[in-house]
Amino acid sequence: MAEKLALGLSLTIVGISITFFILFLLQLMMTAQAAVFNRAVPKNTPLASPAPQNAAPASPVPVPDRPEAAAVSPQVIAAVMAAVASSMGQPVQKLRLVSIRHTADREASAAWSLNNRLDVINRRNSFYCKGGRK
Numbered sequence: 001m002a003e004k005l006a007l008g009l010s011l012t013i014v015g016i017s018i019t020f021f022i023l024f025l026l027q028l029m030m031t032a033q034a035a036v037f038n039r040a041v042p043k044n045t046p047l048a049s050p051a052p053q054n055a056a057p058a059s060p061v062p063v064p065d066r067p068e069a070a071a072v073s074p075q076v077i078a079a080v081m082a083a084v085a086s087s088m089g090q091p092v093q094k095l096r097l098v099s100i101r102h103t104a105d106r107e108a109s110a111a112w113s114l115n116n117r118l119d120v121i122n123r124r125n126s127f128y129c130k131g132g133r134k
Helices: 002-039 067-071 074-088 105-129
Strands: none
Touching: none
Protein backbone atom coordinates (compact mmCIF):
# COMPACT_ATOMS: atom_id res chain seq x y z
CA MET A 1 0.00 0.00 0.00
CA ALA A 2 2.81 2.42 0.84
CA GLU A 3 4.48 1.65 -2.51
CA LYS A 4 1.30 2.60 -4.41
CA LEU A 5 0.99 5.77 -2.39
CA ALA A 6 4.63 6.68 -3.07
CA LEU A 7 4.17 5.93 -6.79
CA GLY A 8 1.02 8.13 -6.93
CA LEU A 9 2.76 10.96 -5.11
CA SER A 10 5.81 10.81 -7.37
CA LEU A 11 3.63 10.75 -10.52
CA THR A 12 1.68 13.75 -9.22
CA ILE A 13 4.88 15.69 -8.53
CA VAL A 14 6.31 14.82 -11.96
CA GLY A 15 3.03 15.81 -13.69
CA ILE A 16 2.80 19.13 -11.89
CA SER A 17 6.48 19.85 -12.59
CA ILE A 18 6.06 19.16 -16.30
CA THR A 19 2.92 21.29 -16.44
CA PHE A 20 4.60 24.29 -14.81
CA PHE A 21 7.68 23.89 -17.00
CA ILE A 22 5.50 23.94 -20.14
CA LEU A 23 3.60 26.97 -18.83
CA PHE A 24 6.90 28.73 -18.15
CA LEU A 25 8.05 28.02 -21.73
CA LEU A 26 4.75 29.34 -23.11
CA GLN A 27 5.15 32.51 -21.05
CA LEU A 28 8.65 33.02 -22.43
CA MET A 29 7.42 32.51 -25.99
CA MET A 30 4.54 34.97 -25.53
CA THR A 31 6.86 37.57 -24.02
CA ALA A 32 9.29 37.17 -26.92
CA GLN A 33 6.46 37.41 -29.44
CA ALA A 34 5.10 40.57 -27.79
CA ALA A 35 8.57 42.11 -27.83
CA VAL A 36 8.96 41.36 -31.55
CA PHE A 37 5.53 42.63 -32.60
CA ASN A 38 5.46 45.67 -30.30
CA ARG A 39 8.88 46.73 -31.54
CA ALA A 40 7.41 47.44 -35.00
CA VAL A 41 5.35 50.45 -33.83
CA PRO A 42 7.04 52.79 -31.34
CA LYS A 43 4.73 53.84 -28.51
CA ASN A 44 5.55 57.52 -27.99
CA THR A 45 6.67 58.65 -31.42
CA PRO A 46 3.99 60.20 -33.64
CA LEU A 47 3.47 58.68 -37.06
CA ALA A 48 4.50 61.28 -39.63
CA SER A 49 3.89 61.14 -43.35
CA PRO A 50 6.92 61.69 -45.56
CA ALA A 51 7.19 65.18 -47.01
CA PRO A 52 7.07 65.53 -50.80
CA GLN A 53 10.42 66.18 -52.47
CA ASN A 54 9.38 69.52 -53.95
CA ALA A 55 7.74 70.80 -50.76
CA ALA A 56 8.29 74.37 -49.70
CA PRO A 57 10.12 75.00 -46.42
CA ALA A 58 7.99 75.35 -43.31
CA SER A 59 6.60 78.82 -42.82
CA PRO A 60 7.18 80.66 -39.54
CA VAL A 61 3.48 81.67 -39.44
CA PRO A 62 1.63 79.72 -36.73
CA VAL A 63 -0.93 77.28 -38.07
CA PRO A 64 -4.14 76.46 -36.16
CA ASP A 65 -4.07 73.10 -34.39
CA ARG A 66 -6.89 71.37 -36.22
CA PRO A 67 -8.27 73.34 -39.16
CA GLU A 68 -10.06 70.25 -40.53
CA ALA A 69 -11.99 69.81 -37.27
CA ALA A 70 -14.34 72.63 -38.27
CA ALA A 71 -14.88 70.98 -41.66
CA VAL A 72 -16.61 67.90 -40.19
CA SER A 73 -20.14 67.82 -41.55
CA PRO A 74 -23.17 67.00 -39.40
CA GLN A 75 -23.73 63.87 -41.51
CA VAL A 76 -20.28 62.54 -40.58
CA ILE A 77 -20.92 63.29 -36.91
CA ALA A 78 -24.26 61.44 -37.10
CA ALA A 79 -22.60 58.46 -38.80
CA VAL A 80 -19.85 58.32 -36.16
CA MET A 81 -22.38 58.47 -33.33
CA ALA A 82 -24.50 55.75 -34.94
CA ALA A 83 -21.47 53.49 -35.38
CA VAL A 84 -20.34 54.00 -31.79
CA ALA A 85 -23.85 53.40 -30.43
CA SER A 86 -24.22 50.28 -32.56
CA SER A 87 -20.90 48.81 -31.46
CA MET A 88 -21.65 49.57 -27.79
CA GLY A 89 -25.22 48.31 -28.00
CA GLN A 90 -26.66 51.43 -26.40
CA PRO A 91 -29.11 54.03 -27.69
CA VAL A 92 -27.61 57.18 -29.14
CA GLN A 93 -29.39 59.33 -26.54
CA LYS A 94 -27.21 57.87 -23.77
CA LEU A 95 -23.97 58.86 -25.52
CA ARG A 96 -22.28 62.25 -25.64
CA LEU A 97 -19.88 63.22 -28.42
CA VAL A 98 -16.97 65.21 -27.04
CA SER A 99 -14.59 65.41 -29.99
CA ILE A 100 -13.68 63.84 -33.30
CA ARG A 101 -10.02 63.53 -34.13
CA HIS A 102 -8.14 61.98 -37.01
CA THR A 103 -5.92 59.01 -36.16
CA ALA A 104 -3.09 57.51 -38.13
CA ASP A 105 -3.96 54.62 -40.43
CA ARG A 106 -2.12 52.04 -38.30
CA GLU A 107 -4.04 53.00 -35.18
CA ALA A 108 -7.38 52.98 -36.96
CA SER A 109 -6.77 49.64 -38.67
CA ALA A 110 -5.72 48.09 -35.36
CA ALA A 111 -8.96 49.25 -33.73
CA TRP A 112 -11.07 47.90 -36.60
CA SER A 113 -9.16 44.60 -36.57
CA LEU A 114 -9.75 44.21 -32.85
CA ASN A 115 -13.44 45.00 -33.29
CA ASN A 116 -13.75 42.40 -36.08
CA ARG A 117 -11.96 39.75 -34.01
CA LEU A 118 -14.25 40.38 -31.05
CA ASP A 119 -17.27 40.18 -33.35
CA VAL A 120 -16.15 36.79 -34.70
CA ILE A 121 -15.50 35.48 -31.18
CA ASN A 122 -18.92 36.65 -29.96
CA ARG A 123 -20.70 35.09 -32.95
CA ARG A 124 -18.93 31.76 -32.43
CA ASN A 125 -19.72 31.76 -28.72
CA SER A 126 -23.36 32.55 -29.45
CA PHE A 127 -23.49 29.75 -32.04
CA TYR A 128 -21.96 27.19 -29.68
CA CYS A 129 -24.17 28.28 -26.77
CA LYS A 130 -27.25 27.65 -28.93
CA GLY A 131 -26.16 24.05 -29.52
CA GLY A 132 -24.04 24.43 -32.64
CA ARG A 133 -21.22 22.01 -33.33
CA LYS A 134 -17.69 22.58 -34.54
